[in-house]
Amino acid sequence: MQKTCRQCQSVFEITSDDLAFYEKVSPVFKGKKELILPPTLCPDCRQQRRLAQCNERFLYPGQCGLCGKRTVTENPPHVNQPIYCRECWYGDGWEVRDFGREFDFSRPFFEQLHELRRTVPALTLNQTGTIENSDYIHYAGYSKNCYLIAHADYCEDCCYGYGFKKNTSCMDGYYNLHCELCYDGVYIHKSYGLISCQDCVNCHSSAFLKDCIGCKNCFLCTSLRDCEYHFENQKLTKEEYAARMKTIDLGSQEQYIHYQKELRSMTHSMIVKSTNGYNLENCTGNYLQNCKNCQSCFDVEDGEDLQNCYQLVLGAKSSRDIYQYGSKINECYECGIVGDDSYHILFSSQIFIGNSDLFYCCFLANGCKNCFGCCNMTGKSYCILNKQYTKEEYERLMPMIIEHMRKTGEWGEFFPVGTSLFGYNKSSAQLFYPLSKEQAMAKGWTWDGYEPPLPAVQKTIMAKQLPDNIKETPDDILNWAILCEETGKPFKIQVLELKLLRAMNVPIPRRCPDQRYLDRFAKRNLRKIWQRKCKKCKRDIETTYSPDRPEIVYCEECYLKEVY
Numbered sequence: 001m002q003k004t005c006r007q008c009q010s011v012f013e014i015t016s017d018d019l020a021f022y023e024k025v026s027p028v029f030k031g032k033k034e035l036i037l038p039p040t041l042c043p044d045c046r047q048q049r050r051l052a053q054c055n056e057r058f059l060y061p062g063q064c065g066l067c068g069k070r071t072v073t074e075n076p077p078h079v080n081q082p083i084y085c086r087e088c089w090y091g092d093g094w095e096v097r098d099f100g101r102e103f104d105f106s107r108p109f110f111e112q113l114h115e116l117r118r119t120v121p122a123l124t125l126n127q128t129g130t131i132e133n134s135d136y137i138h139y140a141g142y143s144k145n146c147y148l149i150a151h152a153d154y155c156e157d158c159c160y161g162y163g164f165k166k167n168t169s170c171m172d173g174y175y176n177l178h179c180e181l182c183y184d185g186v187y188i189h190k191s192y193g194l195i196s197c198q199d200c201v202n203c204h205s206s207a208f209l210k211d212c213i214g215c216k217n218c219f220l221c222t223s224l225r226d227c228e229y230h231f232e233n234q235k236l237t238k239e240e241y242a243a244r245m246k247t248i249d250l251g252s253q254e255q256y257i258h259y260q261k262e263l264r265s266m267t268h269s270m271i272v273k274s275t276n277g278y279n280l281e282n283c284t285g286n287y288l289q290n291c292k293n294c295q296s297c298f299d300v301e302d303g304e305d306l307q308n309c310y311q312l313v314l315g316a317k318s319s320r321d322i323y324q325y326g327s328k329i330n331e332c333y334e335c336g337i338v339g340d341d342s343y344h345i346l347f348s349s350q351i352f353i354g355n356s357d358l359f360y361c362c363f364l365a366n367g368c369k370n371c372f373g374c375c376n377m378t379g380k381s382y383c384i385l386n387k388q389y390t391k392e393e394y395e396r397l398m399p400m401i402i403e404h405m406r407k408t409g410e411w412g413e414f415f416p417v418g419t420s421l422f423g424y425n426k427s428s429a430q431l432f433y434p435l436s437k438e439q440a441m442a443k444g445w446t447w448d449g450y451e452p453p454l455p456a457v458q459k460t461i462m463a464k465q466l467p468d469n470i471k472e473t474p475d476d477i478l479n480w481a482i483l484c485e486e487t488g489k490p491f492k493i494q495v496l497e498l499k500l501l502r503a504m505n506v507p508i509p510r511r512c513p514d515q516r517y518l519d520r521f522a523k524r525n526l527r528k529i530w531q532r533k534c535k536k537c538k539r540d541i542e543t544t545y546s547p548d549r550p551e552i553v554y555c556e557e558c559y560l561k562e563v564y
Contacts, residue, residue, distance in 0.1 A: 001013070001014045001038075001052055002014075003040070005040070005041050005042035005045055005204075006040045006041060006467060007041050007045045008042060008044070008045055008108055010044075010105075011041050011044065011474065012042040014038045014170060015252075015520070017547075017563050018038065018086050018320075019038065021307075021318075021333075022036040022037075022038060022333075023036075023319060024318075024331070024463050025331050025332075025333050025344065025346065027346070027357070027359065027398070028224075029346075029395045029398045029399050030262035030296065030395050030396075030399070032399065034398075034402045034411075035338070036333070036346070036398060036411075036412045037411065037412040039299070039321075039334075039412070039413075040413065040534055041322070041355045043287050043296065043308045043361050045310070045324065045339065046321055046371040047321070047432070047444075048417075048429050048432070048433040049309070049414050049415070049416070049417055049429075050321070050323045050334070050335070050336035050349070050414060051323060051336065051347045051427060051428040051429035051431075051432060051433070052417040052420045052422070052424060052427045052428075053336050053350075053362075053420050053427070054323070054324075054336055054337060054349070054350075054427055054429075055421075055422040055427055055428070056138065056139055056150050056151065056162075056224050056428050057150065057424045057426075057428075057514065057517065057531065058074070058422075058448075059072045059073065059074060059125075059136065059138065059148075060072065060073055060074070060075065060076055060288065060450065060452070061073075061077065061453070062077065062083050062124055063073065063083075064083065064084050064085040064088055064483075065082045065083060065088075065339045065504075066084050066085075066088040066091075066093050066094065066121075066122070067085060067088050069085050069441055070084050070126065070270070071125075071135075071196075072122050072125065072126070072135065072136060072309075073122075073124040073125060074125060074126070074138060074358070074422075075122060075124075075421060076191045076422065076423070076426070076448055076450055077450070079421055080118075081118060081122055081127075081304070081351045081421060082120070082121040082122065083121060083123070083124050084121045084122070084123065084124065085120050086124065086125070086127060089121065089122075089123045089124075089376075090365075090378070094121065095142070096120060096200050096377045096380070096386060097377075097383065097386055097387065097388050099116065099119055099120045099386050100383065100385060100386035100388065101116065101238065101385050101386070101387060101400055102154050102383055102385070102387065103110075103373075103384055103401055105400075107403070108408045108410060109360070109373065109401070109405050109408065109410050110375070110415065110416055110419055112157045112385060112388060113362075113373050113375070113385070113415070113419070113552055114419040115117030116373070116375055116385055116386060116412050117362055117375045117376075117419075117421070117536075119419075120375045120376040120386060121376060122363065122376050123363065123365075123376065125137070125138045125140045126138055126140075126350070127141060128140070128141030128142065128153075128353075128479060129141040130142055131143060131144075131204055132144040132145065133146075134146040134487075134551075136148050137149050137152065138145070138150045139152070139337070140152040140153060140155075141153045141154075142154045143155045143156065143158070143494065144156045144216060145157045146158045146159060147159040147160070147494055147496055147497070148160050148513060149161040149162070150162050151164075151311070151324070151325070152164035152165065152167075153165055153166070154166045154250055155167045155168070155170075156169070156171045156312070157496060157500070158167050158171065159171050159494065159496050159497050159500070160172045160173075160497070160513050160516065160517070161173045161174070161176060162517065163176065163177075163299075163311075164173050164174035164176055164177075165177040165438065166178045167179045167180065167182070168180040168181075169181050169503070169537060170182045170183070170185075170291035170498060170500075171183050171184075171497065171500045171504075172184045172185075172509075172516055172520070173185045173186070173188065173520070174186045174187065174205045174517075174520040174521065174523075174524075174546075175187045175188075175287075175299070176188045176189070177189045177190070178190045178191075179191050179192070179194070179466040180192045180193075180442060181193045181194075181503065181504060182194045182195075183196070183500070183501075183504050184196040184215055184506070184520075185197050185200075185201075186198040186199070186204075186241070186520050186523050186524065187199045187276075187287065188200050188201075188236040188313060189201045189202075190202050191203045191204065192204050192205065192308075192508070193504075194206035194207065194209070195208070195250060195504060195506060195524045196208050196256075196259070196260060197209040197210065197212070197522055198213070199211045199212075199276060200208045200212045200213070200454070201213045202214045202454055203215045203216060203218075204216035204217070204552065205217050206218040206219060206221075206294070207219050207220070207250060207509070208220045208221075208257070208260070208262070208263045209221050209222070209224070210222045210223075210266075210267055210270070211223045211270070211272065211289070212224045212225070212265060213225050213226070214226040215227045215228065215230070216228050217229050217238075217241060218230040218231070219231050219232070219241075219244070219245065219248070220232045220233075220259060220262055220263060220266070221233045221269060222266055222267060222270045223270055223562075224264075224563075225431070225563055229241040229243050232495060233266075234267075240441070245449075245531070249469070249505075250470045250505055250506055250507075251469045251470040251471055251505040251506060251507060252468050252507065253466070253468050253469070253507040253508075253510065254468055256506060258303045258506055267551065268548065268550040268551070269551075269552070270552070270561065271535075271551070271552045271554055271563075272551045272553055272554070272559070273553075273554060273555075273556055273559040273560075274290070274457050274532075274534070274541040274542065274543035274545070274553055274555055274559075275542070275544070275553065275556070276288075276519075276545060277387065278290075280292075281290075281293065282294075283295070283353055284296055284297070284529060284542050285298045285300070285527075285529070286525060286527070286544045287300075288297045288300050288301075289301045289302070289305075290302045290303075291303045291304065292304045292305070293305045293306070294306040294309070295307045295308075296308050296309070296529065297310070297312075298307045298310050298311070298527045299312075300312045300313070300326070301313045301314065301326075302308060302314055302315050302316070302318070303315075303316045303317070303318075303326070304316075304317045304318070305318045305436070306318075306319055306322075307320040307321070308320055308321045308322075309321070309322045309323075309326075310322070310323050310326040310527070311323065311325060312324065312325060312326030312329070312339075313325060313326045313327060313333045314326055314327040315327065315328045316326060316329045316330075316332055316339075316530065317329070317330045317331075318331050319331065319332040319333065320333050320334075321333055321334045321335070322334075322335050322336075322338060323335070323336045323337060323428075324336070324337045324338075324339075325337060325338070325339040326339050327339040327340045327341070328340065328341045328342075329341075329342050329343070329345070330342075330343050330344070331343060331344045332344065332345040332346070334345070334346065334347045334414045335346075335347070335348050335349065335351065336348075336349040336350065336414075337349060337350045338350075338351040338352075338492065339351075339352065339353075340352055340353040340354065341353065341354045342355045342356065342358075342417075343355075343357070344356055344357050344358075345354040345357075345358045346358070346359045346360070347359060347412075347414050347433070348360060348361040348362065348363075349362050349363070349414070349415065349495070350362060350363040350364075351363075351364050351368075351389065352364070352365050352366065353365065353366045353367070355367065355368045355369060355374075356369045356370075357369050357370045357371075357442050358370075358371050358372075358374075359371075359373075359499040360372055360373045360415075361373065361375070361377075362374075362375045362376070362415075363375060363376050363377075364376075364378065364380075365377070365378035365379075366378045366379055367379045368380050368381065369381050369408075370382050370391075371383045371384070371539060372384045372385075372394075372398060372401065373385045374386050377543055382394040384397060384398075384401070384433075385409060417429070417443070417445050418444050418445055420445075420446070422446075422448065422514075423446045423448025423449075423450075424440040424445045424446060424447060424448075425437070425440070425447055425448055426448040431485075431521065431528075432527065440542065447506075449533055454481070454490055455481050455490055455491070455492045457479055457480055457481040457490075458479045458480070458490065459479070459480055459481075460480065460481045460482075460483060460490060461480050461481070461482055461483070461509070462482075462483045462485075463482055463483060463510035464485065465508070465509055466482065466507075466508050466510065467508075468507070468555045469507065470505060470506060470507050470508060471505075471534070473498075473508055475498075477493050477498065477508065478492070478493055478494075478495060478498060480492070481494070482508070482509075482510070482512075483486075484510070484511050484512035484515055485510045485511055485517045486511050486512075487511075487512060487515055489512050490512075491512040491513060493509075495518075499532075518534065525544035526544060526546070527544070528544060528546070529542050529543070529544060530543055530545065530547060532545070532547060532553060533552055534553070534554050534555035534558055535552050535553055536555070536558040536562075537555060537557070537558050539555055540555070541555045
């Protein structure tokens with residue numbers, strides 16, 4: 001059937017497979033299946049709505065409501081959300097069910113959930129496992145000596161990274177996995193000593209590469225496979241390469257910027273594969289690995305039978321409309337951040353580790369099951385709005401609540417954007433679906449105008465006044481605030497950051513960390529699929545390269561013949 005999105009008025013399709021999936025995941029209470037209705041928003045608007053519930057990049061000063069410890073938190077201070085530090089939140093000093101309340105059948109459910117969520121103490125930051133000397137990491141776990149990394153696990157001595165997994169001494173990266181001593185990279189996997197590279201795997205001691213695999217000692221190259229001693233895609237002898245490299249000093253800001261521009265110029269005429277991925281069967285999207293039957297999916301590894309899913313890893317199956325993070329989820333639908341052995345999670349956000357049969361819940365940490373409309377809990381079952389029930393009471397109430405939600409038009413819909421604890425501009429939605437303040441406010445969504453306090457420093461310096469070369473930069477830089485050349489906002493260089501910059505011989509950044517993140521994000525293709533023809537064989541292809549892009553787009557077969 002064809003449907004018109006009630007938000008953007010675009011036309012989207014509901015297939016028989018979609019209907020079968022909604023029927024499959026619909027919950028059952030006392031032998032009766034409570035059918036989930038087809039969505040009323042198009043896939044993009046559904047994704048925007050999920051992303052609006054996530055704040056992955058902005059941290060605020062805060063104070064634990066139990067122990068009084070000063071901390072940082074994802075929750076804006078003006079929202080007045082109660083927060084507990086990690087030790088207190090998981091401790092025995094409070095009982096989350098004390099905040100429980102009866103379901104009010106005279107009011108919309110989302111209104112009641114929003115009030116509950118604003119009342120129950122939230123965890124300051126989303127951290128998992130052993131954390132050592134890494135107070136400023138978010139949506140991250142099992143890390144040591146790290147600073148401002150997110151969507152990250154098992155890292156050491158890393159800073160300013162997103163999507164970091166098992167990295168050591170990496171900085172300013174986007175989706176770097178199993179890497180060491182890599183800087184300013186986008187989608188770098190299993191590599192060592194790379195500077196300003198993108199879409200590279202198993203590469204070593206190289207700089208300014210794009211779409212290279214198995215390369216080492218290469219500089220300013222594109223689309224190479226298993227090459228060594230290449231400069232601007234030209235093969236050199238070891239001695240010739242060494243002589244050329246002696247003329248280059250990437251510690252110089254002037255040279256660094258020059259070669260960034262050179263690589264951008266080279267990529268305008270490069271041949272690219274329609275999609276970035278491998279070992280795929282019946283899949284559409286981009287950055288897919290070891291996937292089967294995944295449609296309109298992006299940044300997914302080891303997935304099967306997925307649709308409209310983003311940033312899922314490690315065995316996600318039979319799920320649709322999920323934003324992040326996977327790890328053995330099954331039969332989940334319309335969720336923002338769910339993972340680690342979770343089963344049958346519907347219309348929920350931030351669900352972690354061994355949960356099952358949860359509906360309309362927010363931040364349930366470990367081992368929860370059979371809960372509805374609950375917030376900030378761990379290890380609970382048969383709760384509604386954080387109030388404890390017996391199994392029999394729970395199963396009696398749930399059909400009544402669902403019927404009420406059908407009447408209010410809430411059943412089958414995700415949390416409205418307006419119920420988010422975060423201003424639209426501070427949520428992940430702003431990154432993928434940018435709006436002006438006026439546009440967001442016109443929709444009834446909130447906007448966050450909070451500005452963090454200025455850093456405590458001895459002096460301030462404009463970015464253009466910095467020494468050109470890292471070798472000329474004194475230790476005293478740690479006491480300065482640099483004014484970002486793009487935004488004018490002051491930022492400080494951290495001890496770990498200076499150590500890594502010197503180790504990799506790259507210049508002091510002229511842009512603040514958030515602007516550098518946006519610069520890396522801008523190197524990615526949009527998560528949008530275009531219908532095109534292979535430039536070589538003219539067969540129909542689906543690609544994230546829009547028709548107005550300058551790159552030469554080949555189908556996979558023609559591309560592989562070209563690069564191997």
